[in-house]
Amino acid sequence: MTAIGLGERTLAGVDVAKGHWIAAIEHPDGRAELRLISAFRDLTDRLPGGSLIVVDMPIGLPDRIVGTGRAAEQATRNVLRNRRSSVFSMPGRAVVEAHGIRMRTRLSIAEAFVRAGQLARTLSDPPRGISIQGFGLLPYVAEIDALLRVDRDLAGRVFEGHPELAFAVLNDGAEMEFAKTNPAGLAERHDLLVRHGIGPELLAAALPRPAAEDDWLDACVLLLVARRVAAGVALSFPDPPERDRFGLPIAIRA
Incomplete structure (x- = not known):
């Protein structure tokens, strides 16, 4: 698959961590740090200009979904045969725009989930609802989408990643043997990060x-993907990327 090359700069791998964002950051002078932030904008505002970010969150939203998800999700599932359940399908853009707000009561969350599923089915072929996991991501997806739609420079420096895809690509195409929810899975991911230069x-x-340990591991592996993007060797799933109507790429990098 085609890689994309970008210059040397501050790099960050970012994952969601229980209502926050956790970022593994590497500066051009070699310094590295972990940060926990409450809003994605806080991270982009505090990083130096030109920083490159890979985040575990869908970027690029089709108006209509054809098949089992966005092209990025379908391409990733083709690689993750054993861990395809870790790839959550996003609904059409209108669902994110209508329901990408944080609900405050259990009742409103339940109602919104039902309505989001109903709308998602009208925007997909064949008709598909939305999983509870995918529904839970909508506020984060909407947060990033709103930023990238108005800041074209930022849109060229923030890329979608997927931790399990990244681990597989960095492991010569072999998926992780164990789930990250058990000690053996955490250990094999930790060892892979060490082998690829996480210091x-x-x-x-x-x-x-x-943040939990698996959140930290995911942020670190996405930092490795950011290195690959900066070095011009990142892979794109699919290749070439599709684009949504705002020009945002619909592709997962690894």
């Missing part, structure tokens, strides 16, 4: 609450 500043960093 002691990140490996020994105090884990900011409420």
